[in-house]
Amino acid sequence: MNPHLKKWSCGYRLRLMKYLFLFLFAPYLWAQSPGNAVKVGDSTCLDCHEDEAAAITPTIHWTSPQMEEGFICESCHGPGSVHAETEEATSIYNPRTDFMEVEGNKCLDCHTGEQFGSLQGVAHYEMENGCSSCHTVHSTSEHLLVKSSRELCKDCHQEVVGQFQLASHHPVPEGLMECVSCHQVHGGNNAFAATEGTRELCLSCHSSKEGPFVFEHEPVNEDCNICHTPHGAVANALLVQNEPALCMNCHYMHFHSSLTGYEGTVFSETPGEFFEPLHPNRTGVSSLDAWKKAFTTKCTQCHQQVHGSDLPSQGVSSMGRSLTR
Amino acid sequence: MKHYRLSFLLLIMIILFLQQFGYSQISNPTTEWSLWMGSHYTGLQDYTLKVAEFDRGVEGFVPELRLDWFRYSKTGNLRFKGYYYDPKRMNFSFAGQYTPWVKASARYQSFYRQNQRDLLANLSAREATDRTGAQPGGKMLTSEQLNPEMGVGFRRQEIQTNLEIRLPGMENIKIFASHRSIFEKGQEEHIQIMHCATCHLTSRVVDLERNTHAVTGGVEADLGKIQLSYKASYRTFSSNVEPFEAFFDTAQHPVNGTLVEEFSSRNIFSGESVPMNQYPETQKLSHTLKAKGKLGKGSFLAQFVNFSAENTVDLIDPNITVSGNLKLKGNYGNLRLNYPLFKKSNFVLRGYYGRFENDPINIDVPPWREGRPAGDLDIFDWTRYSNFTRTELKGSGEFIYQPSRKYRLNLLAGIETRERDDYPFEGAKDKTTTLQIKGGIKYRPTEKFTGRLSLLYKNIDNPFAPYKHMFERPGYAGADSLVPENGAPAIYYYQRDALRYGDITSLPAQETGVQLKLSFMPQKTVNFTVGLNASMAANSDEPELDFKKTSLQPLLGLNLIPSDKFAFYSSYSYLLQTQNGIAAVAMMDG
Amino acid sequence: MHYGSLYTETDYEVKSHILNGTLSYQLMPSVALNVQGTFSKSSASFDPVEMPQTPLRTLAEEKIHLANYDYSTIHSYSDLDYQFLNLRLGLTYAISKIVGWDLVIDYYDLTDNQGYVYGVESGTFYVIRTGFSIYRSGK
Structure with a gap:
C-alpha cells in the first residue's frame, strides 16, 4: 500500500480531529474536571440526592460537629460544582467506587486515631471498595457496618466459619463472642490482625494461665498454638489433637501401661490376700488391657495442671514437676 | 465479693x-x-x-x-x-x-x-x-x-x-x-x-x-x-476460693503393704493432708508507647511495651521451699514503615525486638530416701530456669504493587529468631531461626471475577523441642549401664534421665502453604466461590521421626439471589489434617 | 531392670465435612421465611500403634514380669467421631409498619459415635422463641 495514502487513512484523520478538539476545548475541559470544582453546599447536593439525604441526616457523619457546617457532603466527596453541572457520576469522588489507590483514601483524613493502626499494606484496607467494603457511611447502624460484624466477616472468611462449626469452639456461633473480640480488623503489628500477640491475647481472658508458676509446662511459655487452635477443633478444649496423641508428640507413654491386666474385680475378694487398707469402696472391674486404658486414654486425668502449678506433685524423683496438683 | x-x-x-x-x-x-x-x-x-x-x-x-x-x-x-x-x-x-x-x-x-x-x-x-x-x-x-x-x-x-x-x-x-x-x-x-x-x-x-x-x-x-x-x-x-485439703494415703509397697519407711522416703508428702487446687495470684503492670505518623510519602507505626507480672501468692505447701521471685519481665517494640517506592506501590518494612525474662527460682524438695542407703542426694533440689527467658528478633520487607484495579501483587521476605537463654539447661542459648517468603496475587479483570492466590514457604532451623528427650538407651549393659548409687539396693526410676536421647519435635523445619480463592459472579444474582487452603510441613532432621504434617481445606460457596423475595446462600468445606508422631514407651520393671 | 525404649510412628488424622445453607423467602409482603442449616461430620483418630518386634522387646517381655508391649488397641480409647446438626426456622410477620411478630425455632443435635471419658455425648437441644417487636423513630 502507498504509505502516503495510509497516513491519511480514516483512522488517522479521526485521531487528528480528536487532538484538535482537545486542543481547542482544553480550557473548558480543564474547568470541568473534578480537580477544579468548587464547593456548592449541602442544599445543592440534597436537591437531587433525596434518598441519600434521608439516609445520611441521622448519621454521625452528618451530625458530627467536626464536619464543616453547610458543606458536609463535600467534606467526603470533595467540591461538587462540576458534578452539579455535568451530573456525571465520574465527576465527583465516590469512596465506594473510586477507592483503588495504594496511597490512601479520604476516610483516613479524619480517622487518624490509634485504632486505625497503620492501614497501608493491610489486606482489609486494600479490598475492592476500601472502607466501603465493610462500612456504609449513610447509615445509623452500629460502627456504620453494612451488616452485623459476625455476618460481615463470614462473607470472605468462609473457611473460618466452617471451623467454628466443629465440636469444640469459642462461642462465636452462639453470639457470645465476635471476630473483633480477638482481631483488630484495621491492622496493626500482629500476625492475623490479632489485637495483641498470641500469648498476651489469650491471657487477656484466660489470665489464670499466665503465671509465672513454680512448676511450668514449657509449651505454655512457647506458644499457645502448639496445643490449641483458636477457631475450632474436634477435640475438647480446642486441642489440635485429642489426648493422648497430643501429649505423645513430646512425651513417652507411662511404663505402667505395659502391665497385663487381670480379668476380674479390682478389689481382693480373699480377706488378707493383699495388704489392707484398700478401702471397701475402692473397687472396680479389670480387663486384660485395663492398664493400657488407664494410662493411654487421657493424660490430664492425672496431670491436670498442664498450664503450670505452684504445688508439687508427689514423687521426689520427678522433683515435684509432674503437674498433678 | x-x-x-x-x-x-x-x-x-x-x-x-x-x-x-x-x-x-x-x-x-x-x-x-x-x-x-x-x-x-x-x-x-x-x-x-x-x-x-x-x-x-x-x-x-x-x-x-x-x-x-x-x-x-x-x-x-x-x-x-x-x-x-x-x-x-x-x-x-x-x-x-x-x-x-x-x-x-x-x-x-x-x-x-x-x-x-x-x-x-x-x-x-x-x-x-x-x-x-x-x-x-x-x-x-x-x-x-x-x-x-x-x-x-x-x-x-x-x-x-x-x-x-x-x-x-x-x-x-x-x-x-x-x-x-x-x-x-x-x-x-x-x-x-x-x-x-x-x-x-x-x-x-x-x-x-x-x-x-x-x-x-x-x-x-x-x-x-x-x-x-x-x-x-x-x-x-485472683481466685477467691480457698484451696481444699486432701488426704494422701501413707506410701507403702503396693503389693504387700510393707516398706512404709522406704516408700515414704521417696515422696514429698504421704500419710497427710495437703492443699489442692491452688491458683496463682498475679499482678501485671504494662506501659505502652505508640507513635504513628507520616514520613514523606510514607508513614510509620512504632510501639514500645514494657511489662512485669508477678505471682504474689504465698506458697502454702510446707513440704517444699521456694526461694526467689516468681516474676516475669519484658520489653518489646515494633516498628512498621510504609513507603511507596513508586506510584501504585507500597513497601512495608516491619521490625520487632523483644526481651523477656522469667526469674529463676530455687526449689528445695525433701531429700531423696532420707535416712535410707544412698539417700539424701542433693540433686533433687533444683533451680527452675524458664524457656520464657528469651530474646526475639523479627524483620520483614513486603513489596505491594497495584498497577490497576485488576491486579495486586505482593511479595514478602522475613526472618525471625528466638533465643532461649536457659533452655533446655542453664546457658544453653537454644536458638530457633525462621526464614519466610510469601507471595500473592489478586486478579480482578471485571466485577464478575476475582481470583486470589498466595504462596508461603518457611524454613525453621532448630524448632522448639521438649527438653527431656523421647527415648532411653538400655540401662542394663554396655557403657551406659545403670548401677545402684552409693550402696543403694536398686537402680531407681530417676536414674533413667541419664539415658535419654532424641530431640524429637512435632514442630516443622520446613513449611509450605497455598491459599487460593476464586469468586465468579456471572450475573448479579449468582455468586460462586471456590477456595483451597493447603499447607505441608515436614521435619526430617532426626533419624527417629520423618515428621510430616498436612492440612487441606477446600471450599465451595454458592449464593443465589434471583429476586428481591428469594435469597439462598450455601457453602461446603472439607477439612483434612494429618500428622505422624512418635509413640514411645520405656521397657522397665517397676 | 531397664531395657531402653520401644517406639514406632503413628498417623493422626482429623476429617471434617461442614455444610452451611441459608434460605430467605418473602412469602407475602408482610411475611418472611428464613431457614438456616449447618451440618458437620468430624472425626479425629490415630492409627493402631504397631510396636516393632525387636530383640530388646523380646528380651524385655521375657525378663520383665508380665510386660505386654502390644499397643495395637490403644487408639480406640480416644478416637472421636461427631455429627452436629443445627437448624433454624424463622418466620416474621409485619403486622404494621411499627409492629411485628416472629417465631424462631432453633434445633441442635449432636451424635457422638465414639464416646470418650465423658461417655457418649449424643444429645438434643432446642429453643422455641416467639415475640413481638416494636420499632419507633422520631423527634
Whole structure:
C-alpha cells in the first residue's frame, strides 16, 4: 500500500480531529474536571440526592460537629460544582467506587486515631471498595457496618466459619463472642490482625494461665498454638489433637501401661490376700488391657495442671514437676 | 465479693453519667428505638452438656427482652442495647458521645458454660500374674467420683467501661481510661491422684471463683504529622476460693503393704493432708508507647511495651521451699514503615525486638530416701530456669504493587529468631531461626471475577523441642549401664534421665502453604466461590521421626439471589489434617 | 531392670465435612421465611500403634514380669467421631409498619459415635422463641 495514502487513512484523520478538539476545548475541559470544582453546599447536593439525604441526616457523619457546617457532603466527596453541572457520576469522588489507590483514601483524613493502626499494606484496607467494603457511611447502624460484624466477616472468611462449626469452639456461633473480640480488623503489628500477640491475647481472658508458676509446662511459655487452635477443633478444649496423641508428640507413654491386666474385680475378694487398707469402696472391674486404658486414654486425668502449678506433685524423683496438683 | 461490688458500682456510675450527661446535653434530638418482647422454651434430651455447652441447660419457659435505643442530634448521640435471654445470659451496653469532647461506653455480658464430668470409667485396673489375665496380682488402680450427682460449669460475667475526654482548646489531645473485669463463678471438677501404694483417683466437684480486673489509662496526642500515645495498664488475677485439703494415703509397697519407711522416703508428702487446687495470684503492670505518623510519602507505626507480672501468692505447701521471685519481665517494640517506592506501590518494612525474662527460682524438695542407703542426694533440689527467658528478633520487607484495579501483587521476605537463654539447661542459648517468603496475587479483570492466590514457604532451623528427650538407651549393659548409687539396693526410676536421647519435635523445619480463592459472579444474582487452603510441613532432621504434617481445606460457596423475595446462600468445606508422631514407651520393671 | 525404649510412628488424622445453607423467602409482603442449616461430620483418630518386634522387646517381655508391649488397641480409647446438626426456622410477620411478630425455632443435635471419658455425648437441644417487636423513630 502507498504509505502516503495510509497516513491519511480514516483512522488517522479521526485521531487528528480528536487532538484538535482537545486542543481547542482544553480550557473548558480543564474547568470541568473534578480537580477544579468548587464547593456548592449541602442544599445543592440534597436537591437531587433525596434518598441519600434521608439516609445520611441521622448519621454521625452528618451530625458530627467536626464536619464543616453547610458543606458536609463535600467534606467526603470533595467540591461538587462540576458534578452539579455535568451530573456525571465520574465527576465527583465516590469512596465506594473510586477507592483503588495504594496511597490512601479520604476516610483516613479524619480517622487518624490509634485504632486505625497503620492501614497501608493491610489486606482489609486494600479490598475492592476500601472502607466501603465493610462500612456504609449513610447509615445509623452500629460502627456504620453494612451488616452485623459476625455476618460481615463470614462473607470472605468462609473457611473460618466452617471451623467454628466443629465440636469444640469459642462461642462465636452462639453470639457470645465476635471476630473483633480477638482481631483488630484495621491492622496493626500482629500476625492475623490479632489485637495483641498470641500469648498476651489469650491471657487477656484466660489470665489464670499466665503465671509465672513454680512448676511450668514449657509449651505454655512457647506458644499457645502448639496445643490449641483458636477457631475450632474436634477435640475438647480446642486441642489440635485429642489426648493422648497430643501429649505423645513430646512425651513417652507411662511404663505402667505395659502391665497385663487381670480379668476380674479390682478389689481382693480373699480377706488378707493383699495388704489392707484398700478401702471397701475402692473397687472396680479389670480387663486384660485395663492398664493400657488407664494410662493411654487421657493424660490430664492425672496431670491436670498442664498450664503450670505452684504445688508439687508427689514423687521426689520427678522433683515435684509432674503437674498433678 | 468486694471486686464484684466495685465493678458493678463503676458500671452503674458510667450508665448514670451517660444517661444524665448525654440525655440532657443532646439538644433537639431524634430517637430511634426497637423493642422485642417475647419468651422462649428450652428443651433438652439425652446428654446435653456438650450440645448445649454455652447454655445454662435448664428446661422450661423464660421471658426474653431486647431493646435497641438510639438518640442523636447535632451535639451528640447515645445508644443503649440490652438483651435479656435468661437469668444467666444477658448483655447490656451503653455508648455515647457528646460533641467531640466526651465519648464513653459501658458494657456488661453474662453467660453460662456447662462442662462435662469425667466418668473415670477407664481408671480401674488390677495386675495379673499370668499372661492370660486369669490370676490376680497385687498392683491395683481404682477411681471414685465423690460427688457424682453434681454438675460442673461456671457463669462468666464481664464488665467493660471506656471513657475518652478531650479538653476545650486542646482538641488534639485525648485522655482515655478503661476498665475490664471478668468474673467466673461456679464449680469445676478436680481429680486427686494418690501414688505409691494405692493408686487411687478421686474426682471432686469444687467451687470455682476466678476474677480478672484490668484498668487502663493514657493519653493520645495528635501533633499533626505525628500522633503519640501512652497507655498504662494494670491487671490482676485472683481466685477467691480457698484451696481444699486432701488426704494422701501413707506410701507403702503396693503389693504387700510393707516398706512404709522406704516408700515414704521417696515422696514429698504421704500419710497427710495437703492443699489442692491452688491458683496463682498475679499482678501485671504494662506501659505502652505508640507513635504513628507520616514520613514523606510514607508513614510509620512504632510501639514500645514494657511489662512485669508477678505471682504474689504465698506458697502454702510446707513440704517444699521456694526461694526467689516468681516474676516475669519484658520489653518489646515494633516498628512498621510504609513507603511507596513508586506510584501504585507500597513497601512495608516491619521490625520487632523483644526481651523477656522469667526469674529463676530455687526449689528445695525433701531429700531423696532420707535416712535410707544412698539417700539424701542433693540433686533433687533444683533451680527452675524458664524457656520464657528469651530474646526475639523479627524483620520483614513486603513489596505491594497495584498497577490497576485488576491486579495486586505482593511479595514478602522475613526472618525471625528466638533465643532461649536457659533452655533446655542453664546457658544453653537454644536458638530457633525462621526464614519466610510469601507471595500473592489478586486478579480482578471485571466485577464478575476475582481470583486470589498466595504462596508461603518457611524454613525453621532448630524448632522448639521438649527438653527431656523421647527415648532411653538400655540401662542394663554396655557403657551406659545403670548401677545402684552409693550402696543403694536398686537402680531407681530417676536414674533413667541419664539415658535419654532424641530431640524429637512435632514442630516443622520446613513449611509450605497455598491459599487460593476464586469468586465468579456471572450475573448479579449468582455468586460462586471456590477456595483451597493447603499447607505441608515436614521435619526430617532426626533419624527417629520423618515428621510430616498436612492440612487441606477446600471450599465451595454458592449464593443465589434471583429476586428481591428469594435469597439462598450455601457453602461446603472439607477439612483434612494429618500428622505422624512418635509413640514411645520405656521397657522397665517397676 | 531397664531395657531402653520401644517406639514406632503413628498417623493422626482429623476429617471434617461442614455444610452451611441459608434460605430467605418473602412469602407475602408482610411475611418472611428464613431457614438456616449447618451440618458437620468430624472425626479425629490415630492409627493402631504397631510396636516393632525387636530383640530388646523380646528380651524385655521375657525378663520383665508380665510386660505386654502390644499397643495395637490403644487408639480406640480416644478416637472421636461427631455429627452436629443445627437448624433454624424463622418466620416474621409485619403486622404494621411499627409492629411485628416472629417465631424462631432453633434445633441442635449432636451424635457422638465414639464416646470418650465423658461417655457418649449424643444429645438434643432446642429453643422455641416467639415475640413481638416494636420499632419507633422520631423527634
